[in-house]
Amino acid sequence: MEESERLVSADAEGAEEQVIEAALRPKKLDDFVGQERVREQLSLVLRGALRRGRTPDHVLLSGGPGLGKTTLAMIIAAELGQPLRISSGPAIERAGDLAAVLSTLAEGEVLFLDEIHRLARPAEEMLYMAMEDFRVDVVVGKGPGATAIPLDIAPFTLVGATTRAGMLPGPLRDRFGFVAHMDFYEPAELEVIVRRSARLLDVEITDDGAAEVAGRSRGTPRIANRLLRRVRDYAEVRADGVITRELAKAALRLYEVDERGLDRLDRAVLESLMRKFGGGPVGLSTLAVSVGEEPETVEVVAEPFLVRQGLLARTPRGRIATPAAWAHLGIAQPAASPMAGTLFEVDDGADRPE
Template identity: 75%
Template sequence: MMEHSPVDPLVAPEEQAAEAALRPSRLDEFEGQPRVRDQLSLVLAAARHRDSTPDHVLLSGPPGLGKTTLAMIIAAEVGAPLHITSGPAIQHPGDLAAILSGLVEGEVLFLDEIHRMSRPAEEMLYLAMEDFRVDVIVGKGPGATAIPISIPPFTLVGATTRAGLLPSPLRDRFGFTAQLDFYEVEDLTGIVTRSAAKLDVELDADSARLIASRSRGTPRIANRLLRRVRDYAQVNADGRVDVALAKAALELYEVDELGLDRLDRAVLEAICAKFAGGPVGLSTLAISVGEETETVEEVAEPFLVRQGFLMRTPRGRVATPAAWAHLGLSAPPGAPGGPRPSGDEGPDLFS
């Protein structure tokens, strides 16, 4: 199978290689997401029964939940080559035409961050998905000519972290769509245990569950924390991991009992300590913690909102009473969720 591995410029090559080694290769090895797994299994089995290429598949959900892994599994299950690219890499129709014309029959094309593809390329993709054809425009102005080029049947697997940005004409052309949800601790415990076996890490059940409980419902984070705990055990112990060692390792890497890391706490501390609980605008908040707005909005905020520590309001971000309590702080009078000043009858965000 020819495979082009995805490259994340924010992740070191050795970390990417470690993540790839821990990915399940078959659908029956994919833990968690039982609804998606069962539905996708049926789609692939029906395609094999008809001896045809599977329908196009759209996978949506936050980063780290297994969209790339599922694309690799789809290719493995149907015994087809896999080609991986991303939306930002396709900014012109010619970029897409070059990729599509190079596909072989039955190949799986994984298009990550599909919502970031340019609109002209997106319109070319419509025709390719439905009719397995692309029209290449030769020339300019009134003399321009469209040359149709047939492409072999293929399966497009699109992945997006922001399904709402996909236009309806593109979304409707997928035969199967799946929304990946955050994982339960039990599923993550199984993933940590399986990964530990692949890494030759001696890990007891309680330690696996501890790592899973601090992984924010995300397999990628669970595997990353496992590798850091392994490093700690190899340097500071005999390589065996117990609960006390796992806690010490995670404390060193600033991951607390709820899974909040340095950035999460920096965001909460900025809102509470610098802006009296909010509301505070996203750009101001990002500057105060020394991060890009996209990092705060896409990395920290979803988890903090899901944990009930942060609210997004029309006026800005607001810390909840749970955030003050988690930081060991008391909300001052007048702060959202704090005691009401005497005589203040204004609206309460948390009432």
């Protein structure tokens, strides 16, 4: 199963979903739900800069997909009353591409670089000077006759977003004046988001219906909004259009999203681990073959959420189902299970040979 095919994928699935997301995004910092510490700190950074009449420090936002990094970048530009220029690390393949973007920025403009950890090395080195001195060196010519021409650029604010902060080089990270990590959302926060999105979509939803959708959203607003739209479809076609708890349960049962947010792939991984391998330990490749998926799909798509939920553990000997996984799927845990009342050593994430 491809990540883009999963209803509970945290990645934006295409142009249509991006358009819908844009319509649901809050436009002001005060309207942004959740991430209270980040909001408070960012508010101080922006207001302080506005009072001084200076461009704010560069901002780095890290965290999983779907948590609101792009939304915050748009809010930063709106709060400053400045245009927002959007690009991404993979789109900037050469230093010249970055120079072309930077040289056209107006004073105070906000540049948003998504997936900044994937920036090409030559462009990354150019960005160091641009962030610090608001200057870039444009190389003209090739070989021994090449000449570097210094080019001043207007003061700007860079907002970088990354899902893998550990992959950012130290020199780049140090040039950001404000670094914020975005956490997964609490169900109560997601309920507020679901009710707000329902109003914008002109969908009638009860409080317990919103709670049901929020509880299955894996702590991610993007998933909450996607589930809301699918439940809306069910409510309009098979009911009177009002989303209640029972209707949300029936709709999400149809879409194979259970009460903890697990979908078909998540449950297949756990069931295979428990029924075929007695709860483990089992190597990643063997586990992937048993569910008919590529090892990378299991490791990148399914495992992070299962580990975060305490349903699966990665140990030096392989993957192991936790007692919570046996209880969640209602499967009796064998007495000989490796985690039946015993302690285990959690792996640091590195895979060992099977």
